[in-house]
Amino acid sequence: MKAVIGHNLYGLHKAFPSDAQYITVIRHxxxxxxxxxxxxxxxxxxxxxxxxxxxxxxxxxxxxxxxxKELNNGILRAFLGEDYAKKPFYQRHRSMIDTALKHVEKRFVSIVIQEHFDESVERFCAMNEWQHLKLYRRTKQDRFLYNTR
Known part of the structure; x- marks a missing residue:
C-alpha cells in the first residue's frame, strides 16, 4: 500500500508496519x-x-x-490524534499545541494550504520530482484525483 487518503486523525500510522508519514491539507x-x-x-x-x-x-x-469538538480548534485536535477525544470543548492549553507540533515535526512531510492548493501541489511535486502528475477534476467542488505515473 502506498497511500491512505481520507479525513484521518493523527495516529493512523500505528496501523502500518512501515514508518508512515503524513501529508495534510488545512484550510482557513x-x-x-x-x-x-x-x-x-x-x-x-x-x-x-x-x-x-x-x-x-x-x-x-x-x-x-x-x-x-471539530468546531473548536479542529485542526489542532486533528494533529493531536488519539488525544483529540480526551480534551473537553473549549479546553486548550500550551501542552496541546506542543504535542501537535511534535507530531507534525516527527511525521508530516507536507502541510498544504487549501486556499493555495494548486500552487502547493505543484511545489510538492517539484520537491519530490514527480514529473507526470495529472490532475483529474472529480466533482464541481474542485476536488481532484492524482496520477503520478
Missing amino acids: PLSGIISRYNYVKSNRHHYLHDKKNQQAPTLERYVEALRA
Missing part, C-alpha cells in the same frame, strides 16, 4: 466551519445531522449550540 478555520455545516446539513448519516436540524438550523446556532 472559518471556511472549514462553513464547509462542515454544509456537509452536516446535507448528510443525513452524519452524527450531528438530526441534532443540527432540531437545535441549530442556522450556521450561527450550529457553531454556538452544538459544541462539536
Whole structure:
C-alpha cells in the first residue's frame, strides 16, 4: 500500500508496519466551519445531522449550540490524534499545541494550504520530482484525483 487518503486523525500510522508519514491539507478555520455545516446539513448519516436540524438550523446556532469538538480548534485536535477525544470543548492549553507540533515535526512531510492548493501541489511535486502528475477534476467542488505515473 502506498497511500491512505481520507479525513484521518493523527495516529493512523500505528496501523502500518512501515514508518508512515503524513501529508495534510488545512484550510482557513472559518471556511472549514462553513464547509462542515454544509456537509452536516446535507448528510443525513452524519452524527450531528438530526441534532443540527432540531437545535441549530442556522450556521450561527450550529457553531454556538452544538459544541462539536471539530468546531473548536479542529485542526489542532486533528494533529493531536488519539488525544483529540480526551480534551473537553473549549479546553486548550500550551501542552496541546506542543504535542501537535511534535507530531507534525516527527511525521508530516507536507502541510498544504487549501486556499493555495494548486500552487502547493505543484511545489510538492517539484520537491519530490514527480514529473507526470495529472490532475483529474472529480466533482464541481474542485476536488481532484492524482496520477503520478
